[in-house]
Amino acid sequence: MLWLIVTFAAGLAAGRFHLLPAAVWRRPGWLVTPVVLAIVLIIGYELGGQPDLLHRLPSLGAKAVVIALFSMAASALLAAVTASWWFPEARRPSASREAGR
Amino acid sequence: MTALLLATLAVGMFAGWLTHGAVRMPPSAETALFAVMLFGIGVQLGRDPALWRRIRHAGWRMLLFPVTTVAGSLTGAAAAAPLIGQPVRDALAVGAGLGWYSLAAVLTGQSAGAGLAALAFLANVLREMLSFTFIPLLLPYRHGAMAIAIGGCTTMDTTLPLLHRARRADVAVYAFVHGVVLSLLVPFLIPLVLRL
Structure with missing residues (x-):
């Protein structure tokens, strides 16, 4: 886990103190996007190379939908409760609303 | 970007199916990419000079949202x-991705195999795709907090432009910090869950 912190911190420092060539510093997306695509390609390759896993793809997709929806719904619910407890000013009607506009 | 990701995934799957997964990537290469x-x-x-200033200005209450997410x-x-017949630990590891699909897939794959990696990838890509659908539906009804929460890690980049359209200007700042804090947490959260 230490290397995660070190790599991430090195990136933060390189970005903060301009330690990279200007081309990379200005558009770090050029660095990240191809790497993300390469990772996704590898995941796809590993998935495609395992026929048993490939056959399970529809069921994996259904499970993924359930987990995603449940996670999002529970997060949204907790966020709404938090907002109403800790940010009461956000519920106050705006001046224009109070003026009936 | 989502379409490009799914297309890349499909290309990878096709290549894997065609070659029966004959090409084996050394784990060190995956780690290096990561x-x-x-x-x-x-x-x-x-490189964003306003990052730390935004966090300081927003105050400690801003950290409540990442915690609740x-x-x-x-x-x-x-x-x-229990609904999908998956061990709780595996489902937790998938949920701990918080929308960061590439990282979730790599971390779960390294510890628990390609099956869980595929599930983590799909669930977290879906979270991003569904966020694009639900955020514009929630914002007009002043549900900024809910809109931020469903986006997970994506609120600092891909879904931030959607949240920026909220009537309250501070929603975008809260969303950005929410995404940053979650992105800092995910690399530790998934391994932690997988150790349970």
């Missing part, structure tokens, strides 16, 4: 586990 990704995201965050995502994933 390191470059983390480094690049660090650069993206670090983590708690909600894990609770939701755990609740989903």
Whole structure:
């Protein structure tokens, strides 16, 4: 886990103190996007190379939908409760609303 | 970007199916790619001079939202586990991705195999895709907090433009910090859950 912190911190420092060539510093997306695509390609390759896993793809997709929806719904619910407890000013009607506009 | 990702996934799957997965990537190569990704995201965050100023200005209450998003995502994933017949630990690891699909897939794959990696990838890509659908539906009804929470890690980049359209200007700042804090947590949260 230490290397995660070190790599991430090195990136933060390189970005903060301009330690990279200007081309990379200005558009770090050029660095990240191809790497993300390469990772996704590898995941796809590993998935495609395992026929048993490939056959399970529809069921994996259904499970993924359930987990995603449940996670999002529970997060949204907790966020709404938090907002109403800790940010009461956000519920106050705006001046224009109070003026009936 | 989502279409490009799904197309890349399909190309990879086709190549794997065609070659029966004959080409084996050394684990060190995957780790190196992952390191470059983390480094690049660090650069993206670090080069923004307003980042730390925004966090300071927003105050401590801003940290409540990432905490509730983590708690909600894990609770939701755990609740989903019995419905889909998946061990709670695996569902928790998938939910702990918080929308960061590439990282979730790599970390779960390294510890628990390609099956869970595929599930983590799909669930977290879906979270991003569904966020694009639900955020514009929630914002007009002043549900900024809910809109931020469903986006997970994506609120600092891909879904931030959607949240920026909220009537309250501070929603975008809260969303950005929410995404940053979650992105800092995910690399530790998934391994932690997988050790349970």
